[in-house]
Amino acid sequence: MLAGAILSGGCNILLGQRAASVTFQPCRLPRFGEEVRCATYQVFEDREAKQGRTIGLRVAVLPASGPAPAPGALFILVGGPGVAATDFAEFYASTFARARRDHDIVLLDQRGTGGSNRLNCAPDLYGRDLRAYFSDSFPAEGVRACRELLAGRADPRLYTTPIAMDDLDEVRAALGYERIDLFGTSYGTRAAMVYLRRYPHHVRSAILKGVMGFDLSPTRDLQRPMEILLDDCAADAACRAPYPRITQEYRSVLNRLGHGPVAVEVTNPETHAPERVELPRAVFLSTLRGLLANVASANQVLSLVHQAAQGQFASLAQMVVTDRRGAASVFSIGMALSVLCSEDAAVIARGAEVGPNGDRLDAACRVWPRGDLPRDYHQPVRAAAPVLIISGRLDPATPPRWAQEAARHLPNSLLVSIRNAAHSYSGLSPCVDHIMADFIARGSVKGLDVSCVEQIRRPPFRAP
Secondary structure (H helix, E strand, C coil), X not given: CHHHHHHHCEEEEEECCEEEEEEXXXXXXXXXXXXXXXXXXXXXXXXXXXXXXXXXXXXXXXXXXXXXXXXXEEEEEXXXXXXXXXXXXXXXXXXXXXXXXXXXXXXXXXXXXCCCCCCCCCCCCCCCCHHHHHCCCCCHHHHHHHHHHHCCCCCHHHCCHHHHHHHHXXXXXXXXXXXXXXXXXXXXXXXXXXXXXXXXXHEEEEEEECCXXXXXXXXXXXXXXXHHHHHHHHCCHXXXXXXXXXXXXXXXXXXXXXXXXXXXXXECCCCCCEEEEEECHHHHHHHHHHHHCCXXXXXXXXXXXXXXXXXXXHHHHHHHHHHHHHHHHHCCHHXXXXXXXXXXXXXHHXXXXXXXCCCECHHHHCCCCCCCCCCCCCCCCCCCCCEEEXXXXXXXXXXXXXXXXXXXXXXXXXXXXXXXXXXXXXXXXXXXXXXXXXXXXXXXXXXXXXXXXXHXXXXXXXXX
């Protein structure tokens, strides 16, 4: 429906009680060669007050490629929290190439991310002291510096998921879509479920991949996928040969770290000089958890465990510095804190692990302002819309039990559990692409053929 409006440059709509216009311009998105159409849509930061500071939401539309587009659109809700949807245009254009024949794809940078008043804390989150990288993912001093940096241009209490989904519905109406399809992955599944609860009549269908629940207790699960990996290695001759004692080695490393952190030398990426730091057990485990989120990283996990069993922690420690520096520059840390500290406060207070890699956030959230939530926020979402739920048995970030819990309350849902899938998209295409395209075309889970998931295999083990 939007294609004609895009070609003409804009469309007039009614915003609240005043006339407004969404004017699209040709644009290029990161790492995406195709020219698409972008706009900035203004909303009040404080939606309830309807006054004060406004923020511009970045909207990008990939118009349907076929000659007769459907009246709706596919809205993408990405993970994190803290990732910008427009940063992944190429991936979603490829993943949903079939669906795009008939549907516009809408990428909306959620408030606080990307081009929508990004709450950016880099590079101040960790400072110059490498020891901060080996404490918490969100060290309290860095969080305090981030809060001070953002003072005057954002109220962190107003960047929660329910407020962002009210933004999304306003954008939906402004673009002229009566009913939309949703795709949410990881944190984006929570956002999709919030939208589904608040605006059920505007949802034609929804896809939830890697469900992030509303009650993160019990916490994220490392032990289960790690034990599966160790068992799979023991049963595979190609893995068993280089790692004949990998299960014992893993347990010995945990036992060693259980007695305290180990000293290790890493290279400071700014000075290029070696520095001595202490690697604690929690950081070791969170690094493994991050790697286990991708089935293609299994060989790397085994190699790092084997090295650690020989007393060699340098490779893993250097990875911690690289990964955390990279995350601080890519993620909107401020937006992530606003979501997690507001929406998962009860879990955080119990000392559970709720960060992106299962980190403890209690110290950080004592510093960060918290927003208000609807009374029913932590209740299960119940909706009649068709919902396709995709879950990986090997997922350490959003464990399968969260997907099972969501499915229990969605009567028109289909849960597709994939034996050899983890959290990332690695290894799932083209099978899952086809399933999702068929689901969007049908607008129903009835008769959906999902048998191809049985053919998805773990990548072969390789010698170190």
